[in-house]
Amino acid sequence: MPELKNIATQIRRDIVRMVHACQSGHPGGSLGCADFFTALYFDVMQHDPSFNMDGRGEDLFFLSNGHISPVFYATLARSGYFPVSELSSFRKLNSRLQGHPATHEHLPGIRVASGSLGQGMSVAIGAALAKKLNNDDKLVFSLHGDGELDEGQNWEAIMFAAHNKVDNLISTIDWNGQQIDGPTKKVMDLGDIGKKFEVFGWTTLQTNGNDMDDLVAALHKAKTLTGKGKPVAIMMHTAMGKGVDFMEGTHEWHGIAPNDGQLQKALAQLPETLGDY
Template sequence: MPNTQELQDLTTQVRRDILRMVHKVNSGHPGGSLGCAEFLVTLYQEIMDRKDHFDMDGIGEDLFFLSNGHISPVYYSVLARSGYFSVDELNTFRLINSRLQGHPTTHEGLPGVRIASGSLGQGMSVAIGAAQAKKLNGDSHLIYSLHGDGELQEGQNWEAIMYASAKKVDNLISTIDLNGKQIDGATDDVLPMGSIKQKFEAFGWIAIEIEKGNDIKAILEGMAEAKSKTGNGKPVCVLLKTEMGNGVDFMMHTHAWHGKAPNDEQLEIALSQNPETLGDY
């Protein structure tokens, strides 16, 4: 088992990055970003078999696609702290002439990003295509993707979910961030989706649940289980129960911080709850 304290320290630092990035430009999406910090840190540090050097085709390594592109702050922080570009560049988030656009893009050539996302519901199709390219290339590495739960309201997902099982895309692990919230409120209030697990299973997927989606040990165990299920003729989904705004007490248990940045005073409180570990950018 890897050193979870190191992963925890990195997660705390990522949290600080997220908060400082959105605060500086008074825009961006801290809630979902904070909720997925443990997951993305663990994915990039421990789960994925990655090469140090970025190239678009990514042959001979695991690839990750972020479908819910609005959680770009956590994505950028994890990419930078995984060595894809300098952490100093986090300072340019959402600024003019930056590679760190509001939503991720390949357009500015930011290493680590392989597809633009932000307009929701498109990432699973892209991940499936990349997974099928891996099969054609005889590349046994895996494709990982992340999607919001509210995002599943987009119909294209269900086209993709139906296709992936029909075509036995079994080198794909798609994670759904089940935080139960979207921009207008609780998913159950906006558009109740019933059992997402049953829906995936009905569509022929293997569904793995991670009840403690903000617990690094639980993520490690759950993702190891997910990985063990690949290669069996079925796509795998991970239902990751997270807390939006995790790690900042006043941002948790509400959808209010989905797309709102903290003011100076709120930032100070939030940072005090997440003391510097690896050094701020």
């Protein structure tokens, strides 16, 4: 899937440039999830960049781990929600592109403020139930960090979704084994997340989140599993910082910006494919 891979490379390039320009932000998780966002917005999800806030008649996406806003903004811009040039305003005063996605600036593509970890699952479930009440057959997608699952509210929501047969929901877990304070195994060992979801009553899939072919196949497979009485969860194995060798696989790049020299090293590994903003 060369076209999707080229888009993901450009989005990674956007991410490091955005975070460098304001010397603030979260490049690690953003880089790791670039393939997922590309697959979702450019292949899997039925969505409308003209953006209607209530989202009737289209698939919806909710980002729970809102600190990876750089990849979300770059994806929205590249898929036509707002001008790509606006990426240059990331985290600046009066920008619509704040550090965490927010709704008060009415940025197209953002339906809920996120960044307070652990809340996105509940929001996604609410949206999925609303679609059922409205006889809307489209799906709700959500993304969550593995470290974010330390928050207890997630597990209440996970139980609720299974009990209430919220089977129009596909939630993906970015299972990169890293969080802000270190490896998840040291901070709070999560064990086998997939088995936990299964015990809680979900249908689960596994995928390599940095292999575009495998990822797209898993997302499409997940769609075929909806409507069968169970919510669906994808265990997406990624490398934090994927695409930039000195950022890969470490929590150290969770929330710091590259300096000038590091930016140039990163860009040398991420060829411009769609044109920079």
